[in-house]
Amino acid sequence: MYGIDLHNNKDRYFTIGENKHQKFEFLPFKRQIMESEPSALLYDHKEAFASDKEPLGKIIGHEAEIIHNIERPYPPLLKRTAYPEIPESREALEINIKELQDLGVIRKVGNNEEVKITTPVIVAWHNGKSRMVGDFRALNT
Known part of the structure; x- marks a missing residue:
């Protein structure tokens, strides 16, 4: 059981379990984390991470190469047809x-480009918002 002091006084704390006399503070823990070396390192390089203006981050020149096994004959699940849609x-x-x-x-793939892997996608809905979901299970086999 957790308890939190909801009064807006200077002694902000929370309790754990039945012992309501042992109080734990929020601020010292937060300050300790903010002053730690990893936190400072992350803050110094904050431009590398995604934000609302740069949703993919800004790391340039560090490309990851992903090698797929797409040699013929293709595994049956690498060439799949589309799912029904509404x-x-x-x-x-x-x-x-x-x-x-x-x-x-x-x-967009050009008309003359060969596509070695196709995978169906579906649209997942949550709270009225849509999200595209690819079925990449065949790549993990």
């Missing part, structure tokens, strides 16, 4: 794809 999901999917293209995460 019109609302199609509209949401187009919005999600446009957003990822604008961020430079994905690009």
Whole structure:
């Protein structure tokens, strides 16, 4: 059982369990973390992390190479057909794809380009918001 002092006095604390006389403070722990070396290091390099203005971060020149096994014959799950969809999901999917293209995460494939891996995507809905979800289980086999 946890207890928190909700009164706005100078002694802000919380208790744990039945012992209401042993009080734990919030501020010293927070100050200790903020003054720690890892926290300072992260703060010094905050421009490398995602923010509302740079949703993918700003690390340039450190590309990760992902090597897929896409040699013929293809595993049956690497070439899959699309899942059925409803019109609302199609509209949401187009919005999600446009957003990822604008961020430079994905690009449109040209007519003459060979696509070695295709995977179906679905639109997951939560609280009225859509999210594109890819079925990449075949890549993990």
